[in-house]
Amino acid sequence: MSGDITKNSAEGSSSSSGNHHNKSQPAPLSRYESQKRRDWNTFGQYLKNQRPPVALSQCNCNHVLDFLRYLDQFGKTKVHLHGCVFFGQPDPPVPCTCPLRQAWGSLDALIGRLRAAYEEHGGSPETNPFGNGAIRVFLREVRECQAKARGIPYKKKKKKKNQIKPNMDEAKSSSKQQAS
Numbered sequence: 001m002s003g004d005i006t007k008n009s010a011e012g013s014s015s016s017s018g019n020h021h022n023k024s025q026p027a028p029l030s031r032y033e034s035q036k037r038r039d040w041n042t043f044g045q046y047l048k049n050q051r052p053p054v055a056l057s058q059c060n061c062n063h064v065l066d067f068l069r070y071l072d073q074f075g076k077t078k079v080h081l082h083g084c085v086f087f088g089q090p091d092p093p094v095p096c097t098c099p100l101r102q103a104w105g106s107l108d109a110l111i112g113r114l115r116a117a118y119e120e121h122g123g124s125p126e127t128n129p130f131g132n133g134a135i136r137v138f139l140r141e142v143r144e145c146q147a148k149a150r151g152i153p154y155k156k157k158k159k160k161k162n163q164i165k166p167n168m169d170e171a172k173s174s175s176k177q178q179a180s
Contacts, residue, residue: 032113039110040117043067056121061132064114068107068138075102080149090150104143111135 029037046067047054054063079101086092115130125131 036113036117039113040121043114046070056123059129061129061134064111064129064132064135065138068102068110071107071110072099072101075100075106077101077103077146079146087149098149101146104139104146107142108139111139 044056047056047059047063050063077100078096078098080087080089080092080096080098084096084098086096086098111130115128118128118130119125129135
């Protein structure tokens, strides 16, 4: 009889009860986790396709920069070149031949996910090629270039602290006035 239990548990997926199947499935990944896994696999495949192939342990910021440039060919954001008549215009009236590129926000989010995935796969934060200063410089240059090409200046969002400080100052001045 114990042989039957072993046999049935080994056949688990062909069992009609279904309870064993549901208990063994992990919880579905969040959208972020799924995208991070997909990005990590894509980057790993990119490294394998290099000639010669690059091991993840040998990967550095130059490989990451090359990967980001490689991804440009799949971009959907029109980035006007300096010689284009629409350079600096946010909404050109007609199409032009300027290239499509990856949007800065997409690249920035991608680097964030890959940076997290690198550390989740055993890499140390100190050697993380996705956190390298050269990557931050590259992303800043892409952001500025795309903003100029579209005529939309990039403005950094103000922190909420700045909004709180005036209220604190008003509270202090009103309490001083009440004390006088």
